[in-house]
Amino acid sequence: MSIKEQVRETLAGRIIDWYEHAPRRIYISIKPQDLKGAVSSLFKDLGLRFVTASGQDTTKGMEILYHFSFDKTGEIFSLRVLMEDKKKPEIDSIAPLFVGAEWIEREMWELLGINFIGHPNLKRLLLAEDWPEGKYPLRQEQ
């Protein structure tokens, strides 16, 4: 069974949208509440490597793409979640699942103002200590 089929099967029932931009570039939309379970399946059960996550302030809400790479075939699976509440975006932290996600969640927290519930060490990573509270440089209003 190809990795695409395995991912599809593992995430069955949780996929809102499946889009293949290129043979090795797959974007999968899921609900924010399904994220932690989905990441756990991809990382722990299927052995995908966590690359990074990219947050974005869109017109529909705060969006995060969690990029996973399956290095045997070079395919990238990007899990897309949308938090519609732009004022107070929140999502489960995936850092408790594996430590490699700690820094990027801290970065998205300080740059986009997304709260990661259950993050073990949610403090500033890149911004200076005297940067004002509540100003998020990557939000569109900045």
Place this chain on the structure above:
Amino acid sequence: MSHKVVIPIGPYHPLQEEPEFFRLYVEGEKVVDINMVIGYMHRGIEKLSESKHFDQVAFLVERICGICSTSHPFAYVNAVEDLARIEVPGRALYIRTIIAELERLHSHLLWLGLAGHFIGYNTVWMWAWRYREPVLDMFEMITGNRQHYAMMKIGGVRRDIEEQHIPALKKTLDELVRAVDMFKGAVMDDPVIHARLKGIGILSRQQAIDWAVVGPTARASGVNIDVRKDDPYGAYDKIDWSVIVEREGDIFAKTKVRILEMYESISIIRQCIDKMPGGQIDANVKDIPPGEGIGRVEAPRGECYHYVRSDGTNRPIRHKVRAPSYMNVASNKVAAVGGTISDATITLAAVDPCYCCTERVTVIDKSTDHKILNGWDLIKLSQEKTENLKKSLKV
């Protein structure tokens, strides 16, 4: 754990090349905890990128790193070409590959020199950098610049490699093979280097996976990943070469991976020169449609990852950059903790962070919370350890 008093040297200090700051907490000789402070070099490039048009961004991201300066624009153009489904002319793919491999050569030589310096082998330092110089000369000859080559553009490259450049390039590679032979012998056959680097700063395979490290740091821990092989870009799928993987995860394995990779790089460049087709070097891209694209490149330090989204205007609406050191530096937490302070400099340097991060080290004695050593002291300590080993091994 409360560590109250910290008297930092750095992150800004005339002796330091780049601001980054490690606090090592020690009990006697042993490192018990490490606290990393980064962000001094955060220039808001992702945000800046949203205000530049697509062609300008290539120049912008070239400024992210001065050592692997072509990796970021390379990953960026890959991302935009993925987004817009652009077909790049064959000759441009080969030229890109040659530039990227030359960069790996000079970067690995630079690391080798610094690693030598940190463990007291200043001769290795001088020789490694002496052989790095001709590689930079090649860059100057081909691109006009020793750093920041500005070769990558969406749809192709900016300059051609001309027929008259080839003999000098080939000659440099021939000389470099002999130099790498020498370094390989110097590292593999030296009992002191074995004693200093083997079993030190180990990152296990599982740790490498959990910390999601990339590049030589991952490959030295038995994780067989290399973007050039796994998700080929440029001309890598048309070339015969192999990925270097070691199992031990210690600093010796990381050194070995980098040295052996230099042979592969030289072989890749030679094959590119022979196989390079003629023709156009630029697809003359006009507009970038709405959409999103991902581009990645195996930089000297590992996978460099760019995500670009376009809304159909001439500027990206979002551009995410993830450099390899972002993942690798974080793993120092496991590699350095548990070791001794005399091994700390070489352990922190073993992931090849943008160089000399170790000079931002402060050592704090846990019982008193006082700063007792700074980065230069640590390098000295490390060099003394080698001297003592040499004496005891009588070499």
